[in-house]
Each structure stands twice: as structure tokens, then as C-alpha cells.
Amino acid sequence: MPELPEVETVKRGLEPVMDGARFERVEARRQDLRWPLPGDFVARLEGKTVRGLGRRAKYITVDLSSGEVLLIHLGMSGSFRVTQDGSERRAGKYHHQHDQHLTHDHVVFHMSSGARISFNDPRRFGSMKLVAREALDAEPLLRALGPEPLGDEFDAALLARACGGKKTSLKAALSDQRVVAGLGNIYVCEALWRAKLSPKRRASTIATRSGVPNERAQALVEAIRHVLNEAIQAGGSSLRDHKRTDGELGMFQHHFAVYDRESERCPRRDGGIVKRIVQGGRSTFFCPACQR
DNA sequence: CCGCGGGCCTGAGAGC
DNA sequence: TGCTCTCAGGCCCGCG
DSSP, X not given: OOOHHHHHHHHHHHHHHHTTOBEEEEEESOOBSSSBOOTTHHHHHXXXXXXXXXXXXXXXXXXXXXXXXXXXXXXXXXXXXXXXXXXXXXXXXXXXXXXXXXXXXXXXXXXXXXXXEEEEOTTOOOEEEXXXXXXXXXXXXXXXXXXXXXXXXXXXXXXXXXXXXXXSBHHHHHHOTTTSSSOOHHHHXXXXXXXXXXXXXXXXXXXXXXXXXXXXXXXXXXXXHHHHHHHXXXXXXXXXXXXXXXXXXXXXXXXXXXXXOTTSBOSSTTOOBOEEEEETTEEXXXXXXXXX
């Protein structure tokens, strides 16, 4: 599920209760996430202090005093919930909801800050991995990732170069984490709408044959940054799974122009009716009138 | 090298 | 009510 804005929201929620705190006790209730947790997962965390949190694409990184980095991916349905240890019992009307949540709490961190941080993931597409900090650059999961779309180095020239020569669609190219890291189905659709570009357009058409970016590349970069920044400000989008670490919902889904809005009117004055097509086995939403 | 499709899981919602 | 079917925001892998 979670794309860059949701992951960033989760990271910001974890920061105040994890940064500077120590893992006092770790429960690995289920080891069979996307990849099995290592047998010594708990031992490598307990007693270690968190030196800082970061994010790379859709991964959260937790820097540990041991010199290792805890790499976390939320997959499709992963979420964290932070409660105060010992006071996680709730009033009766939340009881059922709480029980349901417990059934998929696969990993629980008890921090010296007093926080109980549970990782919940019904579909278990999420993953956690411990990597030596100096091996992070060589880490296969991170190695092939493209530029951070909100980073300084991401610009029209870079995007055009990554898309140059690609015969595939713009939708597929932007969904490819090697081209730009952190976008998923929602934000690709929204960014293409904002840039007025059709998801079906060939990726290579945002550059000249020699790879020089054109005005489409520029519009796309602006649109990607804008959409991501707005979504982060809104705490991400909550459709099915995403919730913030405090249990509150993100709000950006109320600002979608096209995503999940099949048959509705495009918000643009000269827009048409939002259409849903399938590309690469996934739904694409776009306005055929204003996206060209 | 590239692009495509399958598979991994569970849950929610639609349709019968 | 309950069954079956489809779909879901990700990513890796193997195939051609």
C-alpha cells in the first residue's frame, strides 16, 4: 500500500518515540514476513539504542548503536501503531477493533521511551532486515533504486535520461523504482494528471532523441514534487490500510483528482470524465480530455 | 538488457 | 446469511 508520503508519515510518527530510545524488549511473534526474520533478530535489537531514523524510497531506516541499520518495508498492508506500554487497553467500544489489530501484530518493540510500537501487517508483504551500516550502499534492496523525488538532484534532466529510450508507457516508467523511487499507483496517477500527461504516452517522449528534457519532463518533475509534498502535508492517503502511527487517518484521499474516481468529473474546467484502464495488471485512472 | 506476467498473502466488498 | 469471485497502495523473479 504505502507509497512515499505514507512511509514518510509513518517515519515521522516513529521518530519521537524511537530516536534516542533503546529497544528494551522485542517480540517477533511471526517470523514469516516477506522474507523470514533472521533467527537472531531479537538479540540484535534488544539493548541497542536508536541513533536516528531515515527514509529511502519506501523503506524506513533505523540507525542502531550496534552499527547495524534496521530496514523496514511496509509492503501493501503494513502499519505501525504506537501506544504507551502498559496502557494499550482501550475502552469497551474499541475492544473488538483492538483484538482484530492484535491478530496481525507480528513484531512489537518495547522502547525505553515507554512506547509500545507494534508492526501490523495482514498480508505479510512487509519486511524487516538488519544490515551493517557500511554495507548499506551494497544492499541489493536499495542498490537499484532511482533518485529520491524530493531530493535536490531530482530534476527534468535526470528524469528524461531515465526515461530516454524506454518503449514502455509513462505509467510503467514512473512506477519503476529504478527510474524514480517512492511512487506507487496512486501518486503516479495523480502526478500524471497534474502534468496533463497521458499514462499511455511512451516514456521516451519526455526527452529528445539525444536525451534532452522537454517541457513535459519539466512539468512532470514539478507535478511529482507537488503531489508528494501535498500528500505528506495531509499525512498520506488512507484508503484501505494506511493509518498513521497514532491511529488517525491520512487525509490526502480527499484531494485525489483521478485516483479511485472512475466516471467522476475531472476537476479541471476543460476536463472530461475520469476513465479507468488496466496497465501492467493494475488500474490506471486518468482524464482522457486533459491528459495527452 | 528490457518488458511482461505470475506469485506471494489476507481481507473487504460486490454479486448471486 | 453465506458462498464465490475480484480486487487492493508492492516487489521479486523467471520467462521470452
